[in-house]
Amino acid sequence: MNHKKKSKMSNMIHYAESFEQILRFDFCETSQTITVIKRLPSNRIFACNPPKPEPDTIWREVYGIRDGQLQLLKSEQGEHIPAHHVAEQFKFPD
Numbered sequence: 001m002n003h004k005k006k007s008k009m010s011n012m013i014h015y016a017e018s019f020e021q022i023l024r025f026d027f028c029e030t031s032q033t034i035t036v037i038k039r040l041p042s043n044r045i046f047a048c049n050p051p052k053p054e055p056d057t058i059w060r061e062v063y064g065i066r067d068g069q070l071q072l073l074k075s076e077q078g079e080h081i082p083a084h085h086v087a088e089q090f091k092f093p094d
Contacts, residue, residue, distance in 0.1 A: 037059075042055065059077045
C-alpha cells in the first residue's frame, strides 16, 4: 500500500482558504444589539477576459440579549461587489 502523507503546506493552504474575516463590529446602545459583518474570501477566478475574481461570501449577524443570554437574533447573506479591474498601463520616462 502506498500512503501519501499530506504536507504541512497543503494543510496551511486549506486553512487559509476557509478563513473567515470580521469586517465590521458595531454595538448599538439603543437596541442593545451587536452587529458583526463577516467575509469568507473566495480563491477562485472566473476564466474570462480580463479574469475576474469570484465574489466573496458576505453575511451579517445580529446578536442581542434574550432571556439573559447573548444570542444570535438574525443572520442574513449580503452581496459582495468586487472592485473593477484596472487596465494595464505602460509608462516611460520623458
